[in-house]
Amino acid sequence: MSFSVKEAAANFCAALRFLTIFPLPWRQEEDSSRFRRSVGWFTFLGILLGGIGALLAWGVASFASPAVTAVILLCYLAFVSSALHLDGVADSADGLLSARSRERSLEIMKDSRVGAMGVAALIFLLLGKFAALLSLPAEGLPAALFFMPFAGRCALLFSMGTMHYARKEGGMGALFYGDDMQRHAVIALVLLTVLLCMVYGSHGLLVLAGILLGFAFLRRKSILILGGATGDILGAQCELAELMTALTVSFLY
Incomplete structure (x- = not known):
């Protein structure tokens, strides 16, 4: 295995360990220095997790009731x-909906305790x-579980790629920011658009519009209140994109 391939594999493992529950201990001690270089694997990991989700949806739907299938897929x-x-959703809701100053909102989001707004946001999301x-x-x-x-x-x-990091002191999310974001x-946008149109035809653009609408809403709210993104906002954007994908796809049927 060449040096470049080893480096790429190590970056992939760092991304996999951070974004999923799958344990790959190889070169785990280097993670903090590889997070920035692991970002290039996020799109591939999304496809990988989507592929697993599609197979799970196909298998479970063949024997379980629609409600049980939905719960199992939510758990996945x-x-x-x-x-x-989900933790990012709760913390983001507590901070963004607190009607406090930027500094106080950031402090609230850093608190490990979950407030009423965070609980409500999680309930409505799920x-x-x-x-x-x-x-x-x-x-x-299967297609919905692939794209979510x-x-x-x-x-x-x-x-x-479109938001500065809000915390001056840095944070976990800041470890992923690089010059080529x-x-x-x-x-990611081009690949998502192409695959949506391949599966849903011209309706794929409607699904994309729903995803981008949710993203733009949370982005604007985060910039106005916090001045940018935090690790919690990144997590909330991920969950919101999954929700908007599922909702928009459901409108197609």
């Missing part, structure tokens, strides 16, 4: 990332995903 989406992004998945026919679930985690990981790149974001 939540726990494949160790609920990391209910929205559940309702959307439940409304889809069995044959529509894929769009979510693309949203991470959209956020880092806009290039990664463009690649």
